[in-house]
Amino acid sequence: MLNYFEKNLYKELTFAITSFTLAFGIVLKHEDDVRVPIKLGLFIMVLGFVFFISMTKLLHKILLCSSYGLKWVKNLRLSISDCLDITNKLISALQAVLSCIFGFLICAHSCRRNFLTTSHIFSEAYAFFASAYFLYDIWSMFIVYVSKYYDNLKLKTINWTENMDLYNMIPAVENGELKIVESFSIQNQEIPSFLEYIKRNKLMIFHHMFIGGYGLIVISSWRGGLGDCIFSFMYMMEMSTPFVSFRAVLSILKMKESKLYVINGFLMILSFLCFRIIMLPLLMYKYSLVVSLSFYEAITKLPSMCQLSILALFLPQIYWFILMIKIALKMIRPAPQKVEINHNHHHHHAE
Numbered sequence: 001m002l003n004y005f006e007k008n009l010y011k012e013l014t015f016a017i018t019s020f021t022l023a024f025g026i027v028l029k030h031e032d033d034v035r036v037p038i039k040l041g042l043f044i045m046v047l048g049f050v051f052f053i054s055m056t057k058l059l060h061k062i063l064l065c066s067s068y069g070l071k072w073v074k075n076l077r078l079s080i081s082d083c084l085d086i087t088n089k090l091i092s093a094l095q096a097v098l099s100c101i102f103g104f105l106i107c108a109h110s111c112r113r114n115f116l117t118t119s120h121i122f123s124e125a126y127a128f129f130a131s132a133y134f135l136y137d138i139w140s141m142f143i144v145y146v147s148k149y150y151d152n153l154k155l156k157t158i159n160w161t162e163n164m165d166l167y168n169m170i171p172a173v174e175n176g177e178l179k180i181v182e183s184f185s186i187q188n189q190e191i192p193s194f195l196e197y198i199k200r201n202k203l204m205i206f207h208h209m210f211i212g213g214y215g216l217i218v219i220s221s222w223r224g225g226l227g228d229c230i231f232s233f234m235y236m237m238e239m240s241t242p243f244v245s246f247r248a249v250l251s252i253l254k255m256k257e258s259k260l261y262v263i264n265g266f267l268m269i270l271s272f273l274c275f276r277i278i279m280l281p282l283l284m285y286k287y288s289l290v291v292s293l294s295f296y297e298a299i300t301k302l303p304s305m306c307q308l309s310i311l312a313l314f315l316p317q318i319y320w321f322i323l324m325i326k327i328a329l330k331m332i333r334p335a336p337q338k339v340e341i342n343h344n345h346h347h348h349h350a351e
Contacts, residue, residue: 008061008065009058009061009062009066012054012055012057012058012061013054013058015050015051015054016050016051016054016055016058019047019048019050019051019054020047020051022047023044023047023048023051023125023129024125026040026043026044027044027121027122027125030121031121032109032119032120032121033118033119033120033121034121035119035121035124036121036124036125036128036220038220041124041125041127041128041220042128044125044128044129045128045129045131045132046132047129047132048128048129048130048131048132048133049132049136051129051132052091052095052132052133052136052137053136055091055094056087056088056091056140059086059087059090059091060083060084060087063083063086063087064080064083076253076254078252079147079151080147080150080151081144081147081148081150081151082252084143084144084147085144085148085248085252086249086252088137088140088141088144089245089246089248089249090245090249091133091137091140092137092241092244092245093241093242093245093246095130095133095137095238095241096238096239096241096242096245097238097242098126098129098130099126099130099235099236099238099241100235100236100238100239102122102126102235103232103233103234103235103236103238104232104236105120105122106120106122106123106126106228106229106231106232106235107229107232107233107236109228110123110228110229110232111229111232115229115230115286115287115290116227116229116290118228118229119228120228120232123219123228123231123232124219124220126235127215127216127219127220127231128216128220130211130212130235131211131212131213131215131216132212133212134208134209134211134212135208135209135212135213137208138205138208138209141197141201141204142194142197145192145197145201146192146197149192203316203319206316207316210312210313214309214312218309219231230283230287233279233283234313236275236279237275237276237279238275239271239274239275240268240271240272240275240276243264243265243267243268243271243272244268244272246264246268247261247264247265247268250264262331265328265331268324269321269324269325269328272317272320272321272324273321276317276320276321277317277318277321280310280313280314280317284298284299284310
C-alpha cells in the first residue's frame with residue numbers, strides 16, 4: 001500500500017508526464033512545417049502551466065514532505081525560503097534544458113534549409129509551452145520572495161538554538177500539501193504585496209513578461225512564419241541558465257568556497273558570453289549575408305519593432321553580464337590587507 005506522501009508524489013509526477021506527453025504528442029501528429037493554430041497553442045500553454053506547476057509541487061513534496069527530504073533540510077539547516085528557492089531554480093534549469101533541446105531540434109531542421117523561410121512546428125509549439133513557464137515563474141518567484149521576508153521576520157522573533165526542531169520552521173506544510181504563506185504581520189510588519197514585489201524587481205519582471213507575452217505573440221503571429229532558424233538560436237540562449245540556477249543553489253547550500261562553485265561560475269560566464277552576448281550579433285551578421293547587405297544596413301533596414309525587440313532582448317543581457325564579471329572579479333581579487341603605518345610621533349596608535 002502507498003502511504004499518503006507517495007500517493008501525492010505519484011499524482012504530481014503523473015500530471016507532469018501526462019501534460020508534457022499530451023502537449024508534444026499532439027504536435028507530432030502534424031507535419032513539420034505546419035503553423036500552430038491559436039486554439040491548439042492555447043491548449044499547449046495550459047498544459048505548460050500544468051507541467052511546471054506539477055513539477056514545482058513534486059519537488060516541494062520531495063524536499064518538505066518526505067522523511068529523506070526533511071532530514072536533508074534539517075541537517076543543512078535550510079529555511080522554508082531556502083527550499084522554495086532551490087525548487088524555483090531547479091524548475092528554471094529544467095525549462096532551460098527543454099528550451100535548448102527544442103532549439104537544437106528546430107535548428108537541425110530549419111537552418112540546413114532556408115535561413116529565413118523554413119518553418120518547424122516545434123518553433124511555435126514550444127513558444128506556447130515556455131510562455132506558461134515565464135508567466136508562472138513570476139508568481140513562483142514572488143512566493144520565494146514572500147517566504148524570505150517571512151523567514152527574516154520569524155528569525156528576528158525566535159531564539160535560534162541548536163535543539164530547535166526545524167520542522168517547526170516550515171509553516172507552509174499541511175497534510176502533505178504546501179500552502180502559500182498568507183499575508184500576515186509579525187511585530188506589525190506587513191508581508192509585501194505582489195504589486196510591491198513587481199515594483200522592486202522591475203527588470204526581472206519585464207524580462208519574463210517580454211519573453212512570456214510579447215515573445216510568444218511575435219513567434220506565433222507577427223513574424224508570418226519567417227525566421228525559424230533565428231528563433232531556434234533564441235531558444236538556445238537558455239544554455240547559460242542551468243549554470244546560473246546551480247550557482248544560486250550552491251550559494252543557498254553555503255558552498256561558495258567550494259571548487260564546484262568556481263568551476264560552475266566559470267562555465268556560467270563562458271556560456272552566457274557565447275549564447276547571450278556573442279550569438280545575437282553573429283545571427284545578425286549571418287542575416288546580413290543572406291540578404292546581401294552590410295551588417296549596418298541589414299540592421300537599419302529591419303522594421304522598427306524588430307529593432308526595438310532586439311534591443312529589449314539584448315540590453316538586459318549586457319547588464320547581467322557586466323554584473324557577473326564584477327562579481328567574478330571580486331572573487332578573484334584577494335581582500336586588500338590593512339597596512340598599518342607607524343609614524344614616529346603616532347607610535348601610540350600602533351594598536
